[in-house]
Amino acid sequence: MSTLKYQSQAVAKPYFIAAIGLFVGQIIFGLILGLQYVWGDFLFPEIPFNVARMVHTNLLIVWLLFGFFGAAYYMVPEESQRELHSPKLAMVLFWVFLIAGALTVVGYLAVPYATLAKITGNDLLPTMGREFLEQPTITKVGIVVVALGFLYNIAMTILPGRKTVVNVVLLTGLVGLAVLFLFSFYNPINLVKDKFYWWWVVHLWVEGVWELILGAILAYVLIKTTGIDREVVDKWLYLIVAMAFITGIIGTGHHYYWIGTPEYWQLFGSVFSALEPIPFFMMTLLAFGAVGKRKRDHPNKATVLWAMGTGVMAFLGAGVWGFLHTLSPVNFYTHGTQITAAHGHMAFYGAYAMIVITIISYAMPYLRGQGNAASWKQQYVEMWSFWLMTISMVFITLFLTGAGILQTWLQRFDDGLPFMVVQDKIAIFYWMREVAGVVFFLGLILYIVSFFVKGEKNEKGIA
Amino acid sequence: MSEVFSKSMARNIYFGGSMFFVFLFLGLTWHTNKELPKTDNRQAITEEVALGKKVWEENNCVGCHSLLGEGAYFAPELGNVYKRFGNSKEAIKAFMKSRPVEGIPGRRSMPQFNLTEEELDAIAEFLKYSSEIDAAGWPPNIQG
Numbered sequence: 183m184s185t186l187k188y189q190s191q192a193v194a195k196p197y198f199i200a201a202i203g204l205f206v207g208q209i210i211f212g213l214i215l216g217l218q219y220v221w222g223d224f225l226f227p228e229i230p231f232n233v234a235r236m237v238h239t240n241l242l243i244v245w246l247l248f249g250f251f252g253a254a255y256y257m258v259p260e261e262s263q264r265e266l267h268s269p270k271l272a273m274v275l276f277w278v279f280l281i282a283g284a285l286t287v288v289g290y291l292a293v294p295y296a297t298l299a300k301i302t303g304n305d306l307l308p309t310m311g312r313e314f315l316e317q318p319t320i321t322k323v324g325i326v327v328v329a330l331g332f333l334y335n336i337a338m339t340i341l342p343g344r345k346t347v348v349n350v351v352l353l354t355g356l357v358g359l360a361v362l363f364l365f366s367f368y369n370p371i372n373l374v375k376d377k378f379y380w381w382w383v384v385h386l387w388v389e390g391v392w393e394l395i396l397g398a399i400l401a402y403v404l405i406k407t408t409g410i411d412r413e414v415v416d417k418w419l420y421l422i423v424a425m426a427f428i429t430g431i432i433g434t435g436h437h438y439y440w441i442g443t444p445e446y447w448q449l450f451g452s453v454f455s456a457l458e459p460i461p462f463f464m465m466t467l468l469a470f471g472a473v474g475k476r477k478r479d480h481p482n483k484a485t486v487l488w489a490m491g492t493g494v495m496a497f498l499g500a501g502v503w504g505f506l507h508t509l510s511p512v513n514f515y516t517h518g519t520q521i522t523a524a525h526g527h528m529a530f531y532g533a534y535a536m537i538v539i540t541i542i543s544y545a546m547p548y549l550r551g552q553g554n555a556a557s558w559k560q561q562y563v564e565m566w567s568f569w570l571m572t573i574s575m576v577f578i579t580l581f582l583t584g585a586g587i588l589q590t591w592l593q594r595f596d597d598g599l600p601f602m603v604v605q606d607k608i609a610i611f612y613w614m615r616e617v618a619g620v621v622f623f624l625g626l627i628l629y630i631v632s633f634f635v636k637g638e639k640n641e642k643g644i645a
Numbered sequence: 646m647s648e649v650f651s652k653s654m655a656r657n658i659y660f661g662g663s664m665f666f667v668f669l670f671l672g673l674t675w676h677t678n679k680e681l682p683k684t685d686n687r688q689a690i691t692e693e694v695a696l697g698k699k700v701w702e703e704n705n706c707v708g709c710h711s712l713l714g715e716g717a718y719f720a721p722e723l724g725n726v727y728k729r730f731g732n733s734k735e736a737i738k739a740f741m742k743s744r745p746v747e748g749i750p751g752r753r754s755m756p757q758f759n760l761t762e763e764e765l766d767a768i769a770e771f772l773k774y775s776s777e778i779d780a781a782g783w784p785p786n787i788q789g
Contacts, residue, residue, distance in 0.1 A: 218719070218753070219719070221751065222748075222749070222751060222752040222753035222754065223748040223749060223750060223751060223752060223753075223754065226747075226748040226754065226756075227746065227747065227748055227756055227757075230709075230756050231708065231709050231717070231719045231720075231753070232705045232706075232707075232708025232709045232717065232719075233705075233708070235708050235709075235717055235719070236705065236708055295703065295704060295705040295708075296703045296704050296758070299702075299703040300703075304702075304703060308699060308702065308703075310702055310703060310705075311701065311702025311703055311704070311705050311706070311707065312702065312707065313707050313708075313715065313716050313717070316705060316708070347652075347656075369702075371690055371694070371695045371698055372681075372685060372687055372690060373685075373698065373712075373713075373774075373775060373778065374681060374684070374685035374686075374778060375678075375681070375685070377713065377715065378674075378677070413652060416652050416655070417650065417651075417652050417655040418655075420652070420655035420656050420658065420659045421655050421658065421659070423659055424655070424658045424659035424662045424663065427659075427662060427663040427666055427667075428662045428663070428666055431663075431666040431667060431669075431670045432666055432669060432670060432673075434670070435673075437715075438677075439781060439783070440713055440714055440780045440781055440783035440784075441713045441714075441715070441778075441780060442681070442684045442685045442686070442713070442778040442779055442780050443677055443681070443684070444676075444677055444680045444681075444684070445781050447677075448781070450673070514782075514783060514785060515785060517714040517783065517784075518711040518714030518715065518716070518718060518722060519718065520718060522718070523718055593788050594784070594785045594786065594788070595785070595786075596786070597786055597787075597788075598785070598786045598787070598788035599788065600721075600788055601720070601721040601722070601788060601789065602721070602753070605753075
């Protein structure tokens with residue numbers, strides 16, 4: 183029994199399930215990596231660190247993309263007030279993306295990376311072997327095809343339908359995502375140029391267009407769960423994404439300090455990236471303001487918790503932890519240390535993992551025919567998983583920050599100690615991080631369990 | 646927000662502000678590209694360096710190491726490894742050749758990649774080229 187407004191929204195469900203499944207894979211490999219930090223030859227030489235790391239980061243990107251696609255397929259019909267242009271295309275692309283992703287991960291694990299490069303024809307158009315863009319060129323082509331098909335489907339739904347600000351911002355973000363990914367095919371021999379444009383994918387995704395997708399999903403969920411006026415949310419959303427671009431585009435400069443680019447980037451990068459916390463802070467204000475002045479009590483409390491959590495954790499992880507090391511005189515000492523890892527973990531979880539879980543939390547009861555919310559029992563377990571994952575991520579971040587501060591102090595000041603000597607001295611922080619990681623994994627298991635908890639159907643509904 | 650601040654004003658800030666900064670960024674990109682020959686050590690790029698970069702990429706070196714501070718943080722920075730190894734390509738090659746296939750019990754160890762002599766020369770030459778990029782004085786000391 184479906185409780186969907188538009189039947190084609192149902193295609194979101196497999197996307198969300200795939201996202202959660204890949205999330206589990208990501209965390210398992212995260213635990214392997216964390217262990218390899220303190221138990222150097224764990225799984226060596228079968229799964230060396232670089233392979234596990236590729237799987238960890240690539241699965242993250244892919245599950246977030248599954249989440250974004252699913253979110254769009256769920257939100258766009260409702261926002262446009264019409265069925266999705268082609269649910270069939272959405273399902274075809276789902277399988278193409280899932281199989282291509284699975285084959286790529288199998289490739290990483292089954293053969294040495296150099297062999298994978300050879301059999302996938304990296305010689306023809308070398309794009310492999312760069313951080314986060316390790317996928318074989320053929321996989322990258324697949325990603326482009328899937329993204330274009332997806333955009334076509336979404337645009338053909340939005341353009342003839344009702345054009346809301348949520349839709350406009352979401353579509354701009356998704357187009358930006360697809361267009362900027364094309365820079366992954368540009369890999370000049372000149373290392374400085376290679377790095378310069380590599381950031382057009384990486385930075386302009388996570389500190390640019392992805393913020394639009396994040397903002398649009400957050401605005402949508404807040405409208406639905408708090409009953410806040412669209413007029414008010416629309417203004418906020420425009421201003422949030424305006425600030426994201428105003429600060430984040432030139433903010434790319436904080437990656438251009440030490441890679442052989444002109445030194446004026448130290449000034450531009452420092453000033454603009456120091457302002458990058460603003461859009462995240464505005465998201466926090468919006469989320470708390472909307473919930474504080476809510477016009478209805480939506481029975482899905484878990485979703486509201488995730489939405490507020492996204493605001494706070496995105497601000498802390500992306501905003502505060504980004505600011506910590508973004509000024510060039512600070513970054514001179516912290517660049518490429520565990521400080522970066524600390525920031526990366528909390529920012530990705532707080533901004534992007536949590537917004538995907540927010541929309542899944544909101545949409546799943548409708549997709550599963552549970553009405554507008556899951557049972558209280560089910561939500562109770564889900565909220566426990568929220569606290570377990572979120573608090574353990576705070577600790578992961580704190581331990582990595584501790585490791586990073588010590589590393590910076592011991593390795594980067596005066597003559598400095600050699601890298602591996604320092605790594606041994608800070609091992610205790612890596613152990614504590616691993617323990618926090620295990621708790622995170624338990625939280626994730628509990629999150630999955632929450633979908634299978636039986637309980638009295640939620641009575642208090644608005645349908 | 647009050648009525649004074651309308652939705653269309655917010656929209657104009659979004660579109661106007663974004664366009665302005667996109668063009669500013671493109672302008673700075675153009676200027677950066679013009680300035681790069683002064684710092685990016687392009688005169689050192691040879692066929693051998695190109696092969697070295699390919700070996701670097703196709704063995705996913707960046708999955709453990711950082712290069713000019715970017716990459717993974719599991720193994721030492723390599724942007725200045727040529728200098729750290731006493732400006733010696735031979736030392737880099739010798740290190741890579743001597744990695745034990747089964748690793749070192751309990752310790753992190755670089756895999757044995759079984760590179761050919763030509764590939765070893767190329768990767769060393771690539772790391773020499775990298776170390777001579779003018780990276781504004783980074784890293785702070787020889788430890789990377």
